[in-house]
Amino acid sequence: MLDIPREEQAKIFQPNSQWVIPRYFRRSFCYSCMKEHIANFSLPSYRKEWCSVGVVVCQIHKCSLLDASGIVASSPSMAMRILKAYSEDPSQCVAASRSHDADEQFTALYKTQLFFQTLEASQQQADQNGMWSCSEPHTGLPRLLLSIFLYPRFGLVNRFIAPRSSYRITTLFQQTLNAGPLVAGIAQRWAGMLMLGWLFELFTPRESTDVESFIERAGAIAGFHDARSLGAACNVFNSLHSDVIARRLREWMPNPSPALLQQFIEGFSEVSIRS
Ligand SMILES: [Zn+2]
Structure with missing residues (x-):
């Protein structure tokens, strides 16, 4: 990371949109993306695409995004918390997101x-x-x-x-x-x-x-x-x-x-x- 010039580093974290959801309201995620992070031996992370207001589906997995209802977090551990909540009770996220209709x-x-x-x-x-x-x-x-x-x-x-x-x-x-x-x-x-x-x-x-x-x-x-x-x-x-x-x-x-x-x-x- 340190070898990358400062402007390039900024681009990695910058969302691809000018209409970005504030930190405390970011709850949308794609479960398949997170599972892939784990399969690739890395920690699940919150993708910057999910922070954009205009992004409602995952174009990699061809599915609608889910809402981690009830989770308010902005720390780097947010993805872990979302994954934990979803694994414990997926039905809540599915119902909150109306993902069957969205799919x-x-x-x-x-x-x-x-x-x-x-x-x-x-x-x-x-x-x-x-x-x-x-x-x-x-x-x-x-x-x-x-x-x-x-x-x-x-x-x-x-x-x-x-x-x-x-x-x-x-x-x-x-x-x-x-x-x-x-x-x-x-x-x-x-x-x-x-x-x-x-x-x-x-x-x-x-x-x-x-x-x-x-x-x-x-x-x-x-x-x-x-x-x-x-x-x-x-x-x-x-x-x-x-x-x-x-x-x-x-x-x-x-x-x-x-x-x-x-x-x-x-x-x-x-x-x-x-x-
Ligand atoms: Zn995905």
Whole structure:
């Protein structure tokens, strides 16, 4: 390690994303990855990929990530604690992560994850070059959509998947909005990612059918049945905040925009105008 130049050392630990879950909320893991660490005679370690908000599946093992529910740790021994908890009672992690449902949607989730990572990489590149093309979707839009879906306590996803971690809503609206995706459990994050991929129309007709059946089940609980009513159901904000978000959504909407995304934004904005 000492032979590696300082900048290279930093790269080893730096997550591949600019949207990173804070230390005390990092609980997502892939059990197969950890088993592999042990099989290779090394200590199980927490992979940096799992720290990114946009990462919900393991691309090596083609499975969804699990949530080590109830574990709060940030020390190097965290991976050991997660492994111990999972070995003692895997059912808790599986239930908290809703991993059976997530595994059924693996391809759709993987596609959305790749879409997200590609946007982040091109944005990083554009930031470095000081240029950004307006015709391409901005990372701001998918991030804002996830923040709306995962808004603490009142957000849409919390209406059909009960939150595991509690987050006190602060008087600072922007802070609460930003915190949602960072404190959400993996089950909420993958549900949000799935809706995101659907709105951006990333899926083949067959994948879409599977995703739509998930959305239909969620909609039956949370009160929506298409992209427009999803947008309306997501608008849980007061009129001031709702206006700010609706304006941002319209500003960041790519041109041309997927039809579902347009309908979502229209549905969201209509509530904003009514209130
Ligand atoms: Zn893995």
